[in-house]
Amino acid sequence: MSQGQPKPHRPKNVISDLQIFGGHPAFAEQLHVGRPNIGNRQRFAERVNAILDSKWLTNNGPYVDEFEQRIQELTGVKHCIAICNATIALEIVIRALGLEGEVIVPSFTFVATAHALQWQELTPVFCDIDPQTHTIDPNKIESLITPRTTGIIAVNLWGSSCNIARLEEIAAKHGLKLLFDSAHAFGCSYQGRMIGNFGNAEVFSFHATKFLNSSEGGAIVTNDDDLARAVRLMQNFGFTSYDQIACVGTNGKMTEISAAMGLTNLESMADFIEVNRRHRKQYAEELAGLSGVTLLPANEEEKSNYQYVVLEIDGATTVVTRDELMQILHHENVLARRYFYPGCHRMKPYSLSQLTLVETERVSDRVLSLPTGTSITPYDISTICGMIRLVVTNGRELSEKLRAERS
Ligand SMILES: Cc1ncc(COP(=O)(O)O)c(C=O)c1O
Numbered sequence: 001m002s003q004g005q006p007k008p009h010r011p012k013n014v015i016s017d018l019q020i021f022g023g024h025p026a027f028a029e030q031l032h033v034g035r036p037n038i039g040n041r042q043r044f045a046e047r048v049n050a051i052l053d054s055k056w057l058t059n060n061g062p063y064v065d066e067f068e069q070r071i072q073e074l075t076g077v078k079h080c081i082a083i084c085n086a087t088i089a090l091e092i093v094i095r096a097l098g099l100e101g102e103v104i105v106p107s108f109t110f111v112a113t114a115h116a117l118q119w120q121e122l123t124p125v126f127c128d129i130d131p132q133t134h135t136i137d138p139n140k141i142e143s144l145i146t147p148r149t150t151g152i153i154a155v156n157l158w159g160s161s162c163n164i165a166r167l168e169e170i171a172a173k174h175g176l177k178l179l180f181d182s183a184h185a186f187g188c189s190y191q192g193r194m195i196g197n198f199g200n201a202e203v204f205s206f207h208a209t210k211f212l213n214s215s216e217g218g219a220i221v222t223n224d225d226d227l228a229r230a231v232r233l234m235q236n237f238g239f240t241s242y243d244q245i246a247c248v249g250t251n252g253k254m255t256e257i258s259a260a261m262g263l264t265n266l267e268s269m270a271d272f273i274e275v276n277r278r279h280r281k282q283y284a285e286e287l288a289g290l291s292g293v294t295l296l297p298a299n300e301e302e303k304s305n306y307q308y309v310v311l312e313i314d315g316a317t318t319v320v321t322r323d324e325l326m327q328i329l330h331h332e333n334v335l336a337r338r339y340f341y342p343g344c345h346r347m348k349p350y351s352l353s354q355l356t357l358v359e360t361e362r363v364s365d366r367v368l369s370l371p372t373g374t375s376i377t378p379y380d381i382s383t384i385c386g387m388i389r390l391v392v393t394n395g396r397e398l399s400e401k402l403r404a405e406r407s
Contacts, residue, residue, distance in 0.1 A: 009383045012332075015394050018387075019331040021401070026383055027333035033308070034209035035375040037275075039268035047260035056256060060236070063259035067214070070266050071204075074187070075196035077221040079228035082254040082262075083235055086183045086205030086218030090116035090153075092252050093201050093220050096230040097177045101148035106136040107343035107350075108360045109155040113181045114344040117153070125149070126345040128357040134158065134296070134310075134367075137359070138166035142174075151177035156185035156195055156202075159211075159276075159307040160299060164190050164198050171199070179203070186212055187273060189303040196221040201231075206262055211272050211307040211373065214262030217254055272374060276306035279372045279381060283309050286385035290392055292317030308339070309370040312363070319395035322368055324402055328391055334384055339369045 009026050010017070017023040038044075047063065056062070064082050071080040083089035094103075094116060103117050107126035114124045125144050130137040136154045152171055154162045162180075171178035178199035182188075185195040186204045196202050201224070206217035220231050230247075233240065238249030254262075265272070284295050296310040313322040320328075322338065329336045343360040344350050370384060391398060 009380070011383065012387055012390055015390065015398050015401070018328060018390075020328050025331060025333045026387060027380070030333045030335055031371040031376060031380060031384075032209075032335050033337045033339070033369045033371050034211070035371075035373055036208045036213050037211055037265065037268070037272045037374045039264040039266075043267065044260060044264040047264065048257060051256045051260060058253055058255045060253065061256045061259070063256045063263060064254050067254070067259040067262045067266075068219070070263065071196075071219055071221065074266075075194040075221060077194070077196040077202075078223045079221065079225070081220045081228065081231050081235060082214075082259060083218045083220060083252045084254055084258075085207065085216045086181070086203050087112040087116055088235075088250070088252045089203045089205075089218040089220050090179075090181060091120055092231055092234050092250065093179060093203060093222075093227075094120050094122065096227055096234055097151065097179065097200055099151045099177055099179075101150050102146060103151045103153055104136075104141055104144050104149060105153045105344075106155055106360070107345040107355075107357050108134060108340055108363060109157070109181065109344065110183065110340060111344055111347060112183075113153060113155055114347075114350060118349065123148075124344070124350065126343070126350070126355060126357060126360075128359045129363065130163070131359045131363055133160065133162070134363055135160075135162040136167070138163050138170060141167075141170055145174055145176070149174070149176060151179060153179045153181055154199075155181040155183075156188070156190075158184055158296060158310055159188055159305040161185060161188060161190040161195060161302070168199065183207075183210070183218075184307055185305070186210070187269065187303065187305040192302075194303070197223060200224060201227060206258075211276060211305045212262070212265050212269055214254065214258040214265070217258045217262055273305050275374050276372055277304075278378075279376060280306045280309055282378055282381045283370060283372075283385065286382060287311075287388065290389055292395075293388065293392055306372075309372045310339070311368045311370065312366040313368055314366065318392045320391055320399045320402075322366055324399060325388065325391055326368055327402075328398075329384070329387065332387060334371060334387070336371070337369045338364070338367055340364060341367070
């Protein structure tokens with residue numbers, strides 16, 4: 001796989017070289033956390049031409065059907081229903097599962113997980129996370145269960161998974177539905193079994209920023225025949241035949257062009273994962289030993305898509321804060337992101353209760369996601385790591401300088 005030519009960059013040796021203090025930006029172009037990985041253009045163009053020839057643009061056409069089959073084969077899940085995006089997929093499966101009242105969900109997630117519940121007029125009840133994995137802490141779930149609780153939505157983050165066994169135990173013990181938002185975990189495994197096979201159902205995202213994209217797109221996967229039938233009805237307005245409607249539904253269909261993009265990218269998926277794996281390894285090597293900077297570990301015993309390179313910045317050690325480091329990198333055209341900040345419980349629509357979630361708040365103040373994927377070269381990574389090293393090793397001086405400029 002070609003990773004493109006190295007982009008022009010300017011190495012930084014002293015802090016006055018940094019753009020924020022008047023130097024030139026390290027990169028001429030912006031580097032993103034997740035720029036779309038794009039497979040074989042020729043194959044995509046052939047598929048698009050076939051779609052245009054057939055004039056079958058949507059309504060569960062042959063490419064959507066093939067995309068669903070490929071996902072079933074890849075995950076070993078009995079049913080896959082391709083959806084226009086993961087947010088609508090979550091909403092559909094929430095309704096199809098009959099969730100109501102309160103649903104327990106981590107606050108440390110992309111806001112779509114909470115929005116999908118609220119949009120269906122359910123109450124998200126925010127749970128704290130395990131600081132090691134950043135996923136919902138099973139030990140904190142049971143105290144949140146009330147007579148109104150009907151389910152748990154856990155989020156498999158960063159190309160890794162939750163403590164699924166414990167979550168399944170808790171859900172079974174309390175008669176709760178268990179759904180996984182696996183937007184980050186396509187192609188990953190838990191205890192040797194592919195993500196997609198757990199709980200009542202799981203949802204994948206194939207948004208352009210995900211390592212495997214269909215431009216916009218998502219999927220609901222489940223081993224439950226009845227649930228799959230209900231989801232299929234709901235994603236197509238509840239139609240059972242030309243003019244028969246069985247239930248309230250919506251329009252959650254994936255288009256043929258999206259499926260063509262998804263299928264084309266699936267053919268290069270192993271390459272995308274390998275690029276991500278190598279990038280992550282390089283970041284780990286080049287940032288090793290840097291005090292106050294920790295790269296979230298990957299579990300090498302499981303399959304991962306290595307989709308995100310997530311740092312934790314311990315400001316007490318680095319002196320320069322996570323936000324200052326991010327600001328410096330942005331000036332260099334490195335668009336590192338503080339995924340996720342703040343936790344959902346601190347966002348305007350959900351912050352009324354003044355809830356405190358200690359680990360969520362601590363982690364969301366420390367995380368910084370770095371650019372990876374096929375648009376990034378090893379040369380870019382060395383430059384980024386060199387700058388992080390320069391900033392952190394001069395943390396005190398740099399932080400004082402920045403604060404003086406601000407005052
Ligand atoms: C954890 C999580 N859940 C849900 C979504 C929503 O996915 P989509 O953009 O496909 O609607 C995202 C997207 O970034 C996500 O990261």
